C-alpha cells in the first residue's frame with residue numbers, strides 16, 4: 001500500500017488559495033508535479049514558491065474556467081511540456097448565495113458554468129489522454145446530499161458534480177481510471193470569511209458538527225492524496241465527506 005505520487009502530474013484547479021492551495025501542497029508533498037491552476041498567474045506564484053521551498057515541483061497554469069479556448073490551450077501546453085495529466089482535481093468553484101427569486105437563468109447558467117460545466121469539460125479533455133491508473137477527484141460539498149435555504153444554484157451544481165463522479169466512474173473504470181469526490185464541510189477559508197466572522201453563525205455551525213469546530217483548510221489534503229494514490233486503487237465512484245462529522249450528526 002502506497003501514498004506515494006512520485007512521477008504523477010497533478011492538475012489542481014483553484015490552487016491559488018483556500019482548499020485548492022492545501023490540496024496542491026499535499027499532492028506535491030506526496031511527490032507529484034503540480035500544475036497549479038487559477039485565473040491569474042500572480043495569485044499562483046506564492047503557492048508555486050511554497051511548494052518549491054519544500055523541495056517539490058509546481059508550475060502555474062492560469063486560465064479562466066469559463067473560457068473554453070484558453071482551457072484547451074493551457075491543457076495542450078501542459079501536455080506538451082509535462083506529458084498527460086495523471087491526477088485531476090476539480091477544486092475551483094464559485095457560489096451565489098442569492099435567494100431563489102433573484103436566481104434567473106443568467107445567474108444559474110453562470111454558476112453552473114464554473115461549478116459543473118467546466119469540471120465536466122476538464123474531465124472529458126483530461127481523460128482523453130489519461131493513462132491507466134489515472135485519478136480524478138472532484139471537490140463537491142456537503143451541499144450535494146443536503147441543503148440550506150438561499151443556496152439553490154450551488155446545491156444543484158454540487159449535486160450534479162456528485163452524480164457526474166458516479167457517471168464517470170462507470171464510464172472510465174474499464175480504462176483503469178478511478179473517479180471519486182471529496183465533500184468538504186465547513187472550512188475556514190476566505191470564501192467563508194463572512195460566516196467565520198459572524199460569531200453566532202460560526203458557533204451554530206461548529207455545534208452542528210460532531211467534532212465541534214470548523215475545519216482547517218489543511219485538513220482537506222489527506223483525503224485527496226489518499227484518493228489520488230495507489231492506496232485507493234480499488235475505490236471509485238465514491239464521495240468522501242471531509243466534514244468533521246457534519247453529515248452524520250443529528
Ligand SMILES: NC(=O)c1ccc[n+]([C@@H]2O[C@H](COP(=O)([O-])OP(=O)(O)OC[C@H]3O[C@@H](n4cnc5c(N)ncnc54)[C@H](OP(=O)(O)O)[C@@H]3O)[C@@H](O)[C@H]2O)c1
Pocket residue numbers: 013014015016017018019020038039040043063064065066091092093094114139140141142183184185186187188189190191192
Ligand atoms: N470552504 C468550504 O468550507 C467549502 C465547503 C464545501 C465545498 N467547498 C468547495 O471547495 C472548493 C474550494 O473552496 P474554497 O473555499 O477554497 O474556495 P475559494 O477560496 O473561493 O477559492 C475558489 C477557487 O476557485 C477559483 N475560481 C473561481 N472561479 C473561477 C474561474 N472562473 N476560473 C478559474 N478559477 C476560478 C478561484 O481562482 P482565483 O484565485 O483565480 O479567484 C479560487 O482559486 C470549491 O469548489 C468549493 O465549492 C468549500
